[in-house]
Amino acid sequence: MKAIVLGAGLMGVTTAYYLWREGHSVTVIDRNSEAASETSYANACLLSASRALPWPNPKSRSMIWRALTDRSAPMRITKLFDPLLWKWGGEFLSYANAKDYARLSGAKLRFAHFCSDELQKTIAETAISCGYQRDGLVYVCRSETSLAAARERASWVAKLGATLKVVDRAKAITLEPALADSDIVGASLAPRDGQGDSRVFTRELTKWLTERGVAFRFDETVEGIESVGSRVRAVKTDRDTYDADVVVAALGNGSVSFAQRIGQRMPIYPVKGFSLTVPVKDATRIPRRGGICEDSLIAYCPLDKGTKMRITTGAVFAGVEPGRSGRFTAADFAPHRANFEALFPNALAWDDVDNIEFWSCARPMTPSSLPILTAKGYDNLYWNCGQGHIGWTMSCGSARVISDLIAGRAPSFELADMQRVG
Template sequence: MRVIVLGAGVAGVCTAWYLLEAGHEVTIIDRAGAAAEETSFGNAGQLSYGYTTPWAAPGIPKKAAKWLLKKHSPLIFRPDGSLFQLQWLKQMLANCNHDRYNLNKERMVRISEYSREMFRRFEDQTGLNFEGRQKGTLQIFRQPHEVGAAEKDIEVLAAYGVPYQRLKAEECLQYEPALKGALPKIAGALHLPNDGTGDCHLFTQKLAALCVERGADFQFNHTIERIEHTNGHVHAVYASGQRFEADRFVCALGSFSRPALAELGLDVPIYPVKGYSLTVPIVDEAASPVSTIIDETYKVAITRFDQRIRVGGMAELSGYQITLKPEHRETLEMVVNDLYPNGGNLSRALFWSGLRPMTPDSTPIVGKTRFDNLFLNTGHGTLGWTMSLGSAKIAADIVCDVPTEVRSDDLGLARYSA
C-alpha cells in the first residue's frame, strides 16, 4: 500500500516509521528543507508522560484573567482578527469544567502512557541516541495553593498506576541538587520518576534517516497547494507543482492541518498557540539541572540536554505570525536565572518560537475522517514530543486497519460533532 504523510515534524516522521514497519511504501511531504524544522525544532525537551494535563481545566478562566495582568505571564492573548480564534476560545472554555477535564485528562494520560511504552520498545530496538535521560520530572510549586490544586492530577495518576512522589522543598535536592539556593521559593513539589527528556529535533532527524534506510521518500521544500478528491475519497496531493498519488493519506501538519484541510470541508479545531524557548550553553554542570523542572507558577519547563539547557514555556494566542519579542525572552531568562543562576551562559542563548497545534480539549486528533482514505495525527499542543510515538503507532494501526493496542475510538475528529 502507498501512503503519503503530510508533515515531517515529529508526529509525521513517527507515523511514517510505523507505516514502514508495517511494510508499506511511504512518501513524506513537507515545505521545510529537512525534518523537524518548525514546531519540533526547539520545544522544551521533556517527555512528560506523568505531567500530561489539559489546558482546559476548572478555574482556568479566572486564572487567565489574572495572568494577563502579570508582567511575566504564562499566557499572552492578542486578537488576530479571525472569527475562528473566538470560536476556538469558546470551545476551550466549554471544556473548563470537572467532567470535561476528567474525560480529557484520561484520554491524554492514556496516549502518553502508551507513548512511554512505545519509547521503551523503540529504544530497545534501535538504540538511537537523542541526548535522552530517564531521570524524571520535578514539578515545583511556589505557592501553597498550587500544592493543593495538584491533588486532582494526582488522582488521575493513581488511577492509571503512574508513579509519583509528593515532596517538601528540601526533598527536591535529592533529584535536583542545584536547586539549593532556590529552596526558600519552593512550597512543595511533585516528582514523576517515569518521565524522561531528550532533544526532539535530534530525535526526529535521526528517525528520518532510519526511515530513508527503510525506503521512505522525503519530499522536502514542497508546499502543499491542494488536495484532489471526489465522493469522499482523496486521490492525490499537489505540492510545488507536482502531483503525488497514494492509496491512503495521513495529515500530520500540526497547526497547519486546519488550513490544509479546509478545502475538503473538514472543520479541524486546531489553533496555533505560540511557545517560546531558549537554548543555553552550560558553563557549570554542578549548577545545572539534572533532568526536567516545571515551574508551575510561570508554566516554564527547564530541561537538561548533554551540554545545553532548554527553557521553554508561555502560550500566546495571536495567530500564525511568529515574532521574537524581547519581553518573552526576558520571562524565560528570569525563570531559569531564578532557579539555576550559575548553570548556563544566557548571553549566548538561542531564542526561538514555534506554533503548538492546540485543540479546544487539549487532546490530539488521531484517527479517521469522513474521507475513506484520509487520516489525522495532529493537534498535540504542548505534548507532541511526549505523545509522538504513541499517537503515531495508534494512527498507523488505524491506517492499516489493525486493532490498536489501546482504546482509540474517542480520539478522532468525530468527537467534535458528537
C-alpha cells in the first residue's frame, strides 16, 4: 500500500519504520528541513515508563490555584482567557477523580512499559546508536515530603505492576556517587527505565529508512486532503499532491490545526517546557544516568558520552504560540541552574555561554493524558499524536499499534482502556 505519514517527529518517523517493516511504500512529509525539529528536538531524553501516570488526578483542582498564582511553580497557567484551554481544561477536570485516575493510571503505565520494550527491540533491530541504555533511572528527593510522596507513588505503581524502589540517602549515593555533595534525603529507583537521545534516534532512523527506500519530503507543509466518500484519496501540501492508500497524521501540536482544516477536532493543548543543554566541566561530578528531582521537577540526562547535560523543566499553559518553537526569556532557565547545582555542584560549564543551547517547545497533551491512536473521521486516516510528556518513551509502541490497526490485526497492546481518549 502507498502510506503517507504526516510529520517527522518521533511519532512520524517511528510510524514510518513500522509501516516500512510491513512492506508498504512509505512517504513522510514535514514542514521543517530535518526530522525531530519541533518537540522531539531537545526533550529530557528519559525513558521513564514508571512515571507514566495521568496528569488529571484527585488533587488537580487544588494545584490549579498554585499554577495561576505562583510564578515560580513548575506548572503555570499564563494565558487564562483562552477558549482552547477552557474546553481542554473542562475535559481534563472531568477525569480528575479517583475512579478515572485508577483506570487511566493502569492503562498508561502498562502501555508505557509495552512501549519501552518495543523501543528496545527497534534499537536492537536497527543498531542505531543514540546513547540508549536501560539500566534504571534515579528520582531524587530533597525533602521528607517528597520522599513520603515517592513511597506513596511506589506503592501505587506496584499495585499496577510497575517497580519503583524507594531508598535512603546512603543507598541513593551508592547508585549515584555524584550526589554526595547534595542535601538529598533519599530517592526512588526505577530499574526498568532508561535513557537515550531522542533527536539523534529520530534523525538516525530517518537516515536508516532513507537508505531503505522510504521517501522524506522536508520543507513541505501539509495543507489538507482530497477525499472520496469516507476515504482519503490524497494529501495536499503547499508544493504537491500525494496519492494515498492510507494516511497517518503524526503532527504533534500541529494536529490541532490540521484536524480543523479537515473538519475534525483534536483535543490537544500545547504545554510548554524549557530545555537547556550545557557542556560538562568536571565529568567526575555528573550523574551516571538521568533522573528527576522530585522537589523542583527538573529532569536531567547526560548526553554525548557524558560531555553534555540536558536539563529541562516547566509545564506552562501559554496558548498556541506563533512559530515552530516556543518563546523564552533568561528567567525561564533560572530554575534549571539553581536546582541542578543543588544536586551536582560545579559539574557544568555555566560560563561557556556560547556552547549552551536554550530551547523551548510544547508537549502535545490530551486532557486524559493518554495518546490518540485511532482511525477517525475517514476509514483510512489514522492519528498517532498526543503522547504529551512521555512521547519518547511511547514512540515505538504507539507506532506498532498503528501498524497493527492498518494491517487489520488485533493490536499488540490491548487498547480497551485507551479508547476513551480525549
